[in-house]
Amino acid sequence: MFALLLQVIANGLLIGSIYGLAALGLTLVWGIMDVVNLAHGEFILVGAYLCYWLFAGWGISPLVSFALSIPLGVLFGWLVHVVLIRQVVGKPALTTLLLTFGLSILLNNLMLNIFTPDVRMIRWSQQSILVGPLVLPSTRLIAFGIVLLLTAALYLFLERTYPGRGIRALMQDAEAAAALGVNTARILLLSFVIGTIFAVVAGALVSVVLPFEPASALPLAIVAFVVVVVGGLGRPLGAMLGGILVGTVESFTGTFISQAYAPATVSFLLILFLLVRPAGLFGTTVR
Amino acid sequence: MTLLALCARPTPIALLLAFAVMALIPLARNPELNGYFLTLLDLMLLTYSLNMVVGFSGYLSFGHIVFWGLGGYTAGMLVTTIGRAIAGELTFSPYLLVPLGGLVASAFAAVIAYPILRIRGAYFAIATFSVNLAVQTIFFNVPVFGGAEGLPLKRFMSYQIVPAFYWLLAFGLLAFLSSYLILRIKLGYGLLAILNDEDVAQTMGVNTTLYKILIYIIAAFFAGAGGAVWALAQVFVDPENFGITRSIEMFVAMLLGGVGTTLGPFIGAFIYFAIKDLLIIRFPHLHLVFFGGIIMIIVLFVPGGLVGALRQHVPGLRRILE
Amino acid sequence: MTLLDVRNLAVAYGEVQVVWGASLSVEEGSITALIGSNGAGKTTTLKTIVGLKRPREGEIHFAGERIDQLPSHRIVEHGISMVLEGGRPFPHMSVIENLLMGAYTRAARGRTGEHLERVFRLFPILQERRNQLAGTLSGGERQMLAIGRALMSDPKLLMLDEPSLGLAPKVVEQTFQVILELNRQGVTILLVEQNIQHTLQVAHRSFVLETGRVVLSGGPELRENEHVRTAYLGMATR
Known part of the structure; x- marks a missing residue:
């Protein structure tokens, strides 16, 4: 029993860290420009399909795709921001939500047409590492390592560089930041691009550890939303811890109740948090 | 102001006429035509329901389809339960159960309204999304509700499209008249205040909580009734009744017609089907891609939809279109 | 030499116009004050100078260059810095x-x-x-x-919006000392204050803003001005 419990926690941790990475992108964009990207699930799938397409079609190792998903995220994020998001920053939630809802429908059905509704899964490495009673699949460990690496990189970027501090400043007081010479438009673009990179990379990681299909966009997006709410809006560290929490809850539900109820449990968690602790586990302010 | 006096205005007269003309459709005895308008009327009813919440109060009810699905399952469960009890086909028209579908949806709305309507903006939208997902999961997995297979109703009732059509026509008209009336009573003014600025409305003494809950319950009724008719017309209900496609359709129809207007859902449903027919011929698999694009174009360039754009650009129509 | 020159500035928040053709200038090396009651348009004027607000009409020149159409990050690069109200x-x-x-x-x-x-x-x-x-x-x-x-x-020009607001008298005194010290170091100061008594003492030149228009300007002698005495100093000596 104890071994099983440990295994469930380990699974939750490894998958949850990927959720955390996906949510990092969402929380950054949401926190800084008050734009909730309902197409975030599709953004994640962009990375998943890149990885799958390169692997299945050309035999290219997912490790290469992980690296390639970064420039793809830059390009994709830049394009979406310049064409769409830029136009609605500061508009009411109704406008931004409907716009990104439209984008999500467009992208999702494009994926359905291009990649078909079939469930995909990359069978890349079947090896597992045994640690005591724990079975840790090597793909999940690699994904976990990449999550840690990227999270650390984002942390350093936000803490140690001028543009990174600019992002945090803009989140805390946009007018004061502008008065100090922060180029607001550029910071917004930068945040959206970073958010997109994280979504796309998270998707590439998803593709090696979980089965996915175009219809996965919605549950993935909901998981990311829950993680943002649990971790507190605009808090990168909170998103990572929230991701691990959500991953663990999902893992427990899947093991001890039924895999079928995992999405519903996540939804309940979301509603519970919105009602009881809207600022998240670690937050103190309500926005 | 009596209801009669209100109906003397151009918009209600035009719509009453339009509904009267549509009532003639089944006389053509063309099953294909009946089916087409059944789908259209169902979407129209659903759009009226969505518009009451999104258009009137500004609360983005993204999981609105949950009420439609609940209405469908209510009708389905009642038909199978009664059918099993009497071991055969229902002895009365199953469509008499339609109002119950609406009532169950309203009851569900009433239960979740107070907690969920305290959440605002994007959080509300996502919360309603999750409610729908959670409810769908339950219907998908609980055997009583037929699980993924759903509930086939064939054993207990026969396929009858004409009564379904008239029930939808009646509820569509009722939804329009309710929308029209709501905007002219205290409830409508309260909702308008919430739409503009809920905090200001509260400080002015508007009972925002009450109004939000009321409109949510009313809207849920129409969606539930529409879902019930749909389930009975299909003689079948399954978890797809909570699915994303119908969700998308009602948002597109609402946006095309004009958010927050009483004419919008009617016009929007017609434009939606016109565009859909055009797209499906040319791009059988890509039509939803285009609808995603259409949503974005409307949001960016024509936020008022057709009714809004006409009101803005043709001053003569401003008083007529509502 | 004139460092900052604001000509016929008009600024509005949506439909509500707040500044109506205000003109003022700041000499290099000076402490210049902008005084007036609440809602006179002082803060809006400063925010417009630093580019946080766009003017509806008028021109702003800084060190000989026109800056009123530049984004705020460019204006800050030109050498203007603003301390917002409350810091x-x-x-x-x-x-x-x-x-x-x-x-x-x-x-x-x-x-x-x-x-x-x-x-x-x-x-x-x-x-x-x-x-x-x-x-x-x-x-x-x-x-x-x-x-x-x-x-x-x-910055060449430091703009301060109500730096003494809500501070204890001793801290207010310190703040004014800092302003004087900075000015001695060569920083040009544009000061918005409601502490008018104190401000008129330190400012080389002051502009009185009322309902979005400059109605009066002058040096320390403004303290003797009849209008200033009745309208501001009577209220200012709390």
Whole structure:
């Protein structure tokens, strides 16, 4: 029993860290420009399909795709921001939500047409590492390592560089930041691009550890939303811890109740948090 | 102001006429035509329901389809339960159960309204999304509700499209008249205040909580009734009744017609089907891609939809279109 | 030499016009004050100068260049720095991070060491609290941090919006001392204040703004002006 419990926690941790990475992108964009990207699930799938397409079609190792998903995220994020998001920053939630809802429908059905509704899964490495009673699949460990690496990189970027501090400043007081010479438009673009990179990379990681299909966009997006709410809006560290929490809850539900109820449990968690602790586990302010 | 006096205005007269003309459709005895308008009327009813919440109060009810699905399952469960009890086909028209579908949806709305309507903006939208997902999961997995297979109703009732059509026509008209009336009573003014600025409305003494809950319950009724008719017309209900496609359709129809207007859902449903027919011929698999694009174009360039754009650009129509 | 020249400035928030053709100028090396009652348009004028608001009409020239159509980050690069009302340091950033935010412009980034030293000389308390979160500072310290942060870009013109608002009398006195000291170091100051008594004492030139228009301007002799005495000083001596 104890071994099983440990295994469930380990699974939750490894998958949850990927959720955390996906949510990092969402929380950054949401926190800084008050734009909730309902197409975030599709953004994640962009990375998943890149990885799958390169692997299945050309035999290219997912490790290469992980690296390639970064420039793809830059390009994709830049394009979406310049064409769409830029136009609605500061508009009411109704406008931004409907716009990104439209984008999500467009992208999702494009994926359905291009990649078909079939469930995909990359069978890349079947090896597992045994640690005591724990079975840790090597793909999940690699994904976990990449999550840690990227999270650390984002942390350093936000803490140690001028543009990174600019992002945090803009989140805390946009007018004061502008008065100090922060180029607001550029910071917004930068945040959206970073958010997109994280979504796309998270998707590439998803593709090696979980089965996915175009219809996965919605549950993935909901998981990311829950993680943002649990971790507190605009808090990168909170998103990572929230991701691990959500991953663990999902893992427990899947093991001890039924895999079928995992999405519903996540939804309940979301509603519970919105009602009881809207600022998240670690937050103190309500926005 | 009596209801009669209100109906003397151009918009209600035009719509009453339009509904009267549509009532003639089944006389053509063309099953294909009946089916087409059944789908259209169902979407129209659903759009009226969505518009009451999104258009009137500004609360983005993204999981609105949950009420439609609940209405469908209510009708389905009642038909199978009664059918099993009497071991055969229902002895009365199953469509008499339609109002119950609406009532169950309203009851569900009433239960979740107070907690969920305290959440605002994007959080509300996502919360309603999750409610729908959670409810769908339950219907998908609980055997009583037929699980993924759903509930086939064939054993207990026969396929009858004409009564379904008239029930939808009646509820569509009722939804329009309710929308029209709501905007002219205290409830409508309260909702308008919430739409503009809920905090200001509260400080002015508007009972925002009450109004939000009321409109949510009313809207849920129409969606539930529409879902019930749909389930009975299909003689079948399954978890797809909570699915994303119908969700998308009602948002597109609402946006095309004009958010927050009483004419919008009617016009929007017609434009939606016109565009859909055009797209499906040319791009059988890509039509939803285009609808995603259409949503974005409307949001960016024509936020008022057709009714809004006409009101803005043709001053003569401003008083007529509502 | 005139460092800042504002001509016929008109600014509106949506439909509501707040500034109606205000003109004022700031001489290089001076302390210039903009005084007036609440809602007279003082804050709006400063925000428009630094580019946080767009003017509806009028021109703003700084050091001979027209700046009223530039985005705020370009204006800050030209050498204008503004301390917003209440200072508004970033609460979840440490003192040192707040100061570094003040050196955000490209030109300032290369010289942070030198500018930090200057700020710490001026406000030793900030050096003590360098790793403390700004949200935990006292009101006076927050104001010092805001002024220090604005100095990190080494501005030619420092604009302060109500720096003494809500501070204890002793801290108000310190703030005015700092303003005088900075001016001695060669920083041109444009000061918005409601503490008019005090302001008229330190300002070389003052402009009186009423309902969005400059109705009066002059040197320290304004203290003797009948209108100023009845309308402002009577109220100002609390």
